[in-house]
Amino acid sequence: MKVTxxxxxxxxxxTVASFAVIDLGFDMxxxxxxxxxxxxxxxxxxxxxxxxxxxxxxxxVYSKDGAPADGPQLLSIQGDPDNPINRGGACSKGSALxxxxxxxxxxxxxxxxxxxxxxxxxxxxxxxTKWEEKDWDWMIDEIAKRVKxxxxxxxxxxDENGIIVNRCEALASLGGAALDNEEVNLIVKLNKALGMNYxxxxxxx
Amino acid sequence: xGSNAAENHPISFKWLTEAREKRGAKIISVDPxxxxxxxxxDLYCPLRSGTDIAxxxxxxxxxxxxxxxxxxxxxxxxxxxxxxxxxxxFEDGLFTGYxxxxxxxxxxxxxxxxxxxxxxxxxxxxxxxxxxLQIMKKHYERYDIDLVCRITGTPKNKYLEVIEAYAAxxxxxxxxxxxxxxxxxxxxxxxxxxxxxxxxxxxxGNIGRAGGGVxxxxxxxxxxxxxxxxxxxxxxxxxLETPQAKRDPDFETYCAVETPKTxxxxxxxxxxxxxxxxxxxxxxxxxxxxxxxxxxxxxxYEHIALFEAMYKEEIKGLFVWGSNPIVGGPNANKEQAAxxxxxWMVAVDLWQTETSExxxxxxxxxxxxxxxxxxxxxxxxxxxxxxxxxxxxxxxxGTVSNxxxxxxxRWKSADPVGDSKADLEIVHKLGLKIKELYAGSSRxxxxxxxxLTWDYGHGDHPDIDLIAREINGxxxxxxxxxxxxxxxxxxxxxxxxxxxxxxxxxxYPADEYLSxxxxxxxxxxxxxxxxxxxLNWSWCWPVNRRIIYNRASATPEGQPWDxxxxxxxxxxxxWIGNDIPDFGGTKDxxxxxxxxxxxxxxxxxxxxxxxxxxxxxxxxxxxxxSPIKNLLNSQDLNPAVVIWEPEKQGQTDKYPIVGTxxxxxxxxxxxxxxxxxxxxxxxxxxxxxxxxxxxxLEKDIKNGGKxxxxxxxxxxxxxxxxxxxxxxxxxxxxxxxxxxxxxxxGFNGYAPDEPxxxxxxxxxxxxxxxxxxxxxxxxxxxx
Numbered sequence: 001m002k003v004t005x006x007x008x009x010x011x012x013x014x015t016v017a018s019f020a021v022i023d024l025g026f027d028m029x030x031x032x033x034x035x036x037x038x039x040x041x042x043x044x045x046x047x048x049x050x051x052x053x054x055x056x057x058x059x060x061v062y063s064k065d066g067a068p069a070d071g072p073q074l075l076s077i078q079g080d081p082d083n084p085i086n087r088g089g090a091c092s093k094g095s096a097l098x099x100x101x102x103x104x105x106x107x108x109x110x111x112x113x114x115x116x117x118x119x120x121x122x123x124x125x126x127x128x129t130k131w132e133e134k135d136w137d138w139m140i141d142e143i144a145k146r147v148k149x150x151x152x153x154x155x156x157x158x159d160e161n162g163i164i165v166n167r168c169e170a171l172a173s174l175g176g177a178a179l180d181n182e183e184v185n186l187i188v189k190l191n192k193a194l195g196m197n198y199x200x201x202x203x204x205x
Numbered sequence: 206x207g208s209n210a211a212e213n214h215p216i217s218f219k220w221l222t223e224a225r226e227k228r229g230a231k232i233i234s235v236d237p238x239x240x241x242x243x244x245x246x247d248l249y250c251p252l253r254s255g256t257d258i259a260x261x262x263x264x265x266x267x268x269x270x271x272x273x274x275x276x277x278x279x280x281x282x283x284x285x286x287x288x289x290x291x292x293x294x295f296e297d298g299l300f301t302g303y304x305x306x307x308x309x310x311x312x313x314x315x316x317x318x319x320x321x322x323x324x325x326x327x328x329x330x331x332x333x334x335x336x337x338l339q340i341m342k343k344h345y346e347r348y349d350i351d352l353v354c355r356i357t358g359t360p361k362n363k364y365l366e367v368i369e370a371y372a373a374x375x376x377x378x379x380x381x382x383x384x385x386x387x388x389x390x391x392x393x394x395x396x397x398x399x400x401x402x403x404x405x406x407x408x409x410g411n412i413g414r415a416g417g418g419v420x421x422x423x424x425x426x427x428x429x430x431x432x433x434x435x436x437x438x439x440x441x442x443x444x445l446e447t448p449q450a451k452r453d454p455d456f457e458t459y460c461a462v463e464t465p466k467t468x469x470x471x472x473x474x475x476x477x478x479x480x481x482x483x484x485x486x487x488x489x490x491x492x493x494x495x496x497x498x499x500x501x502x503x504x505x506y507e508h509i510a511l512f513e514a515m516y517k518e519e520i521k522g523l524f525v526w527g528s529n530p531i532v533g534g535p536n537a538n539k540e541q542a543a544x545x546x547x548x549w550m551v552a553v554d555l556w557q558t559e560t561s562e563x564x565x566x567x568x569x570x571x572x573x574x575x576x577x578x579x580x581x582x583x584x585x586x587x588x589x590x591x592x593x594x595x596x597x598x599x600x601x602x603g604t605v606s607n608x609x610x611x612x613x614x615r616w617k618s619a620d621p622v623g624d625s626k627a628d629l630e631i632v633h634k635l636g637l638k639i640k641e642l643y644a645g646s647s648r649x650x651x652x653x654x655x656x657l658t659w660d661y662g663h664g665d666h667p668d669i670d671l672i673a674r675e676i677n678g679x680x681x682x683x684x685x686x687x688x689x690x691x692x693x694x695x696x697x698x699x700x701x702x703x704x705x706x707x708x709x710x711x712x713y714p715a716d717e718y719l720s721x722x723x724x725x726x727x728x729x730x731x732x733x734x735x736x737x738x739x740l741n742w743s744w745c746w747p748v749n750r751r752i753i754y755n756r757a758s759a760t761p762e763g764q765p766w767d768x769x770x771x772x773x774x775x776x777x778x779x780w781i782g783n784d785i786p787d788f789g790g791t792k793d794x795x796x797x798x799x800x801x802x803x804x805x806x807x808x809x810x811x812x813x814x815x816x817x818x819x820x821x822x823x824x825x826x827x828x829x830x831s832p833i834k835n836l837l838n839s840q841d842l843n844p845a846v847v848i849w850e851p852e853k854q855g856q857t858d859k860y861p862i863v864g865t866x867x868x869x870x871x872x873x874x875x876x877x878x879x880x881x882x883x884x885x886x887x888x889x890x891x892x893x894x895x896x897x898x899x900x901x902l903e904k905d906i907k908n909g910g911k912x913x914x915x916x917x918x919x920x921x922x923x924x925x926x927x928x929x930x931x932x933x934x935x936x937x938x939x940x941x942x943x944x945x946x947x948x949x950x951g952f953n954g955y956a957p958d959e960p961x962x963x964x965x966x967x968x969x970x971x972x973x974x975x976x977x978x979x980x981x982x983x984x985x986x987x988x
Binding site (some may be wrong): 046047048049050051052053054055056057058061063069070073074077082083084085086089090091092093094096097099100101103104106113114116117118119120121122123124125126127128129131136139140141142143144145146147148150153154155157159161163164165166167168169170171172173174175176177178179180181182183184185186187188189190191192193194195196197198199200201202203204205 | 213214215216217219422423424425426427428429430431432433434435436437438441442447450451454484495496497498499500501506507508511514515519520521522523524525526527528530533534535548549551554555556557564565566583584585586587588589590591592593594597598599600601602603604605606607608609611612613614615616617618619620621622623624625626627628629632633634635636638639641642643649650653654657659661667669672673675676705706709723725727737739742870871873874878879881882883884885888954955973974975976
């Protein structure tokens with residue numbers, strides 16, 4: 001799908017109003033009163049940290065109270081004026097952050113879930129040319145079985161010198177540099193319990 | 206230098222322009238290309254990719270010859286005074302102790318002289334010809350300005366301007382900072398490139414001080430935290446070494462071998478014991494130590510080695526947690542071919558990445574017939590692929606640690622899309638299921654799983670609060686989590702405490718997860734100016750200290766070098782100031798060890814001279830693929846790197862142009878996050894190769910036209926971006942062209958295009974094996 005210039009202008013036009021108000025740290029009521037139909041009026045912003053580079057800029061998310069979980073919820077995402085790192089600023093990626101979840105349809109101009117987001121677990125069988133939708137329980141069961149089989153087939157409890165090594169060189173893990181600390185805390189624990197030495201991530205490349 | 210901050214870390218660059226406006230700071234940009242950073246700098250200075258050490262060596266030489274270094278700082282806070290053993294020597298690019306067969310050194314030959322009591326021999330006058338300062342002076346005498354410029358292609362007047370401007374920060378009341386990123390690290394000499402920055406900053410007295418430092422601009426929101434958590438083969442959480450079988454056969458040996466005799470790391474047994482206790486709470490650390498996998502001594506497990514092993518069918522199953530190696534990894538054609546040799550792969554991501562769909566027809570298309578690695582079509586690929594949809598950063602909660610080590614909380618502000626889940630929940634479900642499959646086992650080899658402590662509350666979604674407490678650490682009471690410890694000084698080596706990452710201990714000392722703090726008042730003690738510590742905003746490891754090595758911000762006697770930028774100081778009884786002292790809080794500066802500013806080093810001083818795999822001082826070697834011979838010595842390539850594919854080394858007859866890769870502000874890393882967003886995709890819709898007007902004229906290439914870029918690894922097609930930002934380099938009397946390619950692209954998303962890393966080689970740095978993405982040989986032609 002190609003995005004046209006006309007669509008792009010329409011999209012940014014729709015968000016200008018929402019960027020006019022920042023109600024965290026600054027008193028923008030005078031400006032707000034002059035802008036008709038400000039979407040974020042009366043909504044409490046929720047702080048987050050930008051998921052892109054390592055600066056750690058603060059952003060605030062305005063989302064609609066009570067909006068259905070499976071549809072659009074976002075009103076605006078913008079720089080957090082209270083965060084001392086960026087003091088309200090945001091780069092091109094931070095400013096576009098709501099696109100991670102929601103976009104404006106090129107056909108209708110309506111806000112919708114970004115159609116590139118994957119909403120179901122998918123399985124690709126050996127030598128297949130396509131994905132198949134599966135449920136979470138099936139996926140977790142099947143993955144755990146593969147992990148167990150590979151580990152049991154290739155596990156080394158002791159090496160040739162009789163040293164206990166508890167390793168499995170046939171299992172590997174890549175990535176994780178964009179995950180939360182609490183998440184990587186569990187991933188590294190599970191990887192090591194499985195006997196993985198081949199554990200690498202973005203810092204190496 | 207080595208960073209295009211205005212483009213890739215734009216908010217960091219705001220602080221530089223503010224420093225210029227408020228303090229009259231001068232911004233210097235050293236880069237092969239005139240970048241967006243260069244455009245906003247006071248001084249731009251070009252150099253050819255891969256010649257940073259020549260550039261830095263010339264600076265060292267000038268600073269040492271003209272005695273522009275910060276003498277008192279160097280004397281007290283660095284190892285410049287240490288005496289080096291007679292066995293150390295250097296000749297024609299090789300240090301003593303080299304074994305050409307193994308391509309490695311006997312590093313013992315570079316050791317320091319010690320006294321009978323084990324302390325180091327020093328010459329506080331720094332005049333002894335065997336002291337580090339004099340050895341360094343001699344080593345860099347060869348790096349004279351003219352020779353450096355012949356290697357780097359830098360105009361001499363610009364080079365001198367940079368040296369003089371930066372050397373001025375050696376004055377005690379001045380500071381200078383260096384911001385670097387992948388332009389520095391992605392070389393066969395990447396580690397020594399970074400070390401040369403550290404050496405420069407130590408010489409000029411710029412480490413541990415507000416406005417100083419060597420700043421690694423991290424590329425991902427939590428590459429800092431995930432490195433702290435050791436998603437890397439060589440470490441365990443908190444920078445503890447992973448055990449090797451022969452070297453560390455049991456717990457007692459590990460503690461003896463891996464624990465230095467001096468410096469703060471003497472506490473290492475407490476940290477490893479507490480980590481083991483958090484993973485296997487019911488077992489004694491001496492026993493559970495053996496549950497951790499041990500490496501084969503000396504075996505390579507780095508990213509490149511991992512894919513080489515996969516290509517040889519040694520790896521059968523792979524987890525990919527938000528990573529896209531067939532766009533982001535080097536030699537992407539080979540890495541794609543390697544994935545087809547797996548039995549199974551699990552990919553966890555928000556979207557279909559090129560890696561999760563490596564088996565599809567889309568992945569096979571190429572602009573030319575060149576196929577060096579046997580790329581297969583879907584029907585021939587047996588690998589089973591499991592794709593698990595993850596939710597985005599604001600559809601879940603948790604913390605990330607930025608480049609400055611601030612651990613900041615992200616609150617959940619929207620629901621996960623569809624059935625997507627937080628990675629936390631995914632790994633939790635997997636952990637529980639795997640434990641279930643092993644539950645009945647009494648086999649000793651299954652104990653690492655059957656004994657694993659995995660207790661994060663009821664239900665599918667783990668209780669993040671319990672994980673946060675495990676990170677902080679607690680006392681183990683009756684085999685269960687007891688009260689949290691205040692910080693890592695309370696951890697014990699006897700199995701009575703548990704802590705899953707000692708450097709984060711103190712983030713949750715009582716009732717509050719300090720990463721959630723949002724008080725942004727920058728306070729200072731009475732009479733002092735704040736320096737931007739923001740001690741009550743979030744939390745920073747270690748123990749909320751914002752500038753590490755801050756003892757070096759004060760004179761040997763304990764007073765600030767510069768009252769305008771005072772970090773900590775001695776008030777006659779204790780250290781006070783704008784930060785948490787990186788030092789014993791009541792340690793008298795005039796007492797024993799009172800001037801040892803670098804407590805994490807066994808020597809307790811900053812290392813100008815430090816054992817790396819290729820030597821104790823940085824020496825210039827050319828990239829693996831280089832347009833010229835090394836003019837400084839007869840070793841062309843770093844003598845300690847591993848050569849994986851000797852037959853893939855491109856030569857100048859077919860590939861005369863220097864190639865490099867880089868990024869743009871609108872995209873991020875392998876592009877998977879940004880090519881999937883319509884606004885950003887439209888702003889930067891295509892891969893381009895940037896080149897000089899001179900090269901375009903020579904090759905009859907028009908701006909915006911399609912070109913083929915080729916190396917021994919593969920070919921890609923991209924649009925030509927003909928600019929004045931690249932200029933041919935005058936290298937030793939001949940003109941050499943350099944081009945740069947964006948590496949954000951792949952076949953998926955709103956802005957599909959070809960991955961530049963099909964061009965880059967499988968060769969890496971001698972210490973870290975980070976790939977040499979930034980300097981290789983190629984050719985370009987009209988498509």
